[in-house]
Amino acid sequence: MAKTLKIIHAADRIIEGTASSTARNHGDGERLDPAGVTLTNDFVPLYLSHDKSRQVGQVLELQPKGQRLRFKARVDDAEVFAEIERGEWPTCSVGSKTVRAERLSDNSYIAREWQITEISLAKKWTNANPDAEVDAVYSEERSSEVELAESPPAVDVTRRLADGAVKIEPPGWKAGDPIFVPGLDAPAPPPLPVYKKPPGSPVRIARRARKRGDPILVPGLAGPGEADAGRDKAISPDKAKAAEISRVADRIKEIDAAVKKLERRAYYKFKDGQLINAINAATDKLARERATLTEREVGLETGLIDMQKEAAAKVEARQQKAMPAAPARQFPVQVLPPEPAYPSGARKAGDSQRIEDAREAFDTYYEIKLMNDLAASGISPDATVSIELLAVMRSQALSAMYWEAKRFSELEDRVRELESNALGYSGIFDETKTYHPNEFCTYAGSLWAATMVTKGVKPGDGAVWRLAVKRGG
The missing domain is CATH 3.20.16.10 (Herpesvirus/Caudovirus protease domain)
Known part of the structure; x- marks a missing residue:
């Protein structure tokens, strides 16, 4: 055949x-x-x-x-x-x-x-x-x-070996059976004895010699009951890694299936803007989770992620969490200095050092005042603040700064306008001098005010002058 x-x-x-x-x-x-x-x-x-x-x-x-x-x-x-x-x-x-x-x-x-x-x-x-x-x-x-060629008939191997030194065991050997050579092939080693764990013993006696990568159970680190209960669940690092890779891969498949369902729903509900926004948000969230899982899967397969170190870090984190918390810090109560005064006139005088010293004094005063208020309220410096609250506070501060800057700019414009329209007396009329609006001069015993820029036009001539105080009035 x-x-x-x-x-x-x-x-x-x-x-x-x-x-x-x-x-x-x-x-x-x-x-x-x-x-x-x-x-x-x-x-x-x-x-x-x-x-x-x-x-x-x-x-x-x-x-x-x-x-x-x-x-x-x-x-x-x-x-x-x-x-x-x-x-x-x-x-x-x-x-x-x-x-x-x-x-x-x-x-x-x-x-x-x-x-x-x-x-x-x-x-x-x-x-x-x-x-x-x-x-x-x-x-x-x-x-x-x-299809292979027909096999040749079996031959007696003992006739092809020297001096009958080979004994074929058992009798009835045929082509393909193993040949046992006395003196060259050692007999098979006896099977290892199988030990049974003494009742109540916390130590597991291995059925075979331990190999590298096998879990190690150290007597004395766990009680008898805990050691016995945990041994059946102990697995080797390689098996734990394979199980974690399988779990990550299964979750990635679940995410892909969920994304496909969302995409199908978005395709048929493209006119519902609110639903589309919700679907996009859910899809983005799943995409971020998938990226994290893919990175973990690659790390596990390439050895960049060490699960034993991860497990040790988790144990350490649990131990630290179980430790009693350190007492909360408190804000120190400081002596509040006198409230500083605003350096009036320093800006006009160009005294920049006075302005800088006053600004530093204001910062110090309100910092100490705020910390004393927090200490009186019992709030710790280590208390956490939500990003949302910080965002609201920052937005309010920016709004106040913008509002005050616009208000100051408006006030400065008004001051310049008033200064430009201020009344000024220029003495007796001089034909060679240029007069500006609201500038006063004396001519022929009367007080005149210029209504526009003028030069060489005598008061009383034309419409550029307005009589303010008549002579003898």
């Missing part, structure tokens, strides 16, 4: 998903009926973003299922396959040629007969069909069988 040899080849990188459906597209493109698909040739390439220079694989199967066109493809590019596993190419898009289209009642078109030219992987939000997505990523082994 002929025998066959099964050959296991390198595993194929496989993805599955929905290439297209009858769902209405985001844009104005026509829909595609999965039942009407035909192939342009026997080969359907797998591209990235419809870029023919970036072929990454080949479509293996196409199968219409209800309102969807399912596909199975092989990814030949290992780097792109890793990106697909990380969710960087989550959606799909098809290249097609319409053969026969039908107009629907909503004025949209559906291709009843069409040819598929290629399938492309796409980034999130870039594909037109809301159902087109990759939903399975895995490796698939390939094997083949080769």
